[in-house]
Amino acid sequence: MNHLLMMILKYKKIKNNTNMYMMFINVPIFITSLAIGLFLAYITMPPTQVIYVYPNPENEHKISFKDKADNCFHFKSTEVTCPDDASKIRYYNIQ
Numbered sequence: 001m002n003h004l005l006m007m008i009l010k011y012k013k014i015k016n017n018t019n020m021y022m023m024f025i026n027v028p029i030f031i032t033s034l035a036i037g038l039f040l041a042y043i044t045m046p047p048t049q050v051i052y053v054y055p056n057p058e059n060e061h062k063i064s065f066k067d068k069a070d071n072c073f074h075f076k077s078t079e080v081t082c083p084d085d086a087s088k089i090r091y092y093n094i095q
Contacts (some may be wrong), residue, residue: 054092 050056055075066072
């Protein structure tokens with residue numbers, strides 16, 4: 001009970017809000033627990049998945065692409081005839 005009374009008296013004497021909060025927080029324990037929490041969040045994060053989006057006539061106006069040089073561009077589709085040689089045709093999996 002005496003400890004609680006002393007904390008209340010200290011609380012009333014403190015004028016600066018920063019010092020008031022520092023009275024209730026142990027800084028080394030806070031920094032250590034924050035570092036451990038960030039590390040655990042980092043190692044338990046699910047792996048990222050890369051999704052490849054191929055432009056088609058239905059979505060060409062909705063998708064903007066950005067290259068490594070930060071240049072943005074769009075695709076414009078043009079219908080062409082298929083080549084006679086089947087080895088020149090490239091097939092893509094359905095998305």
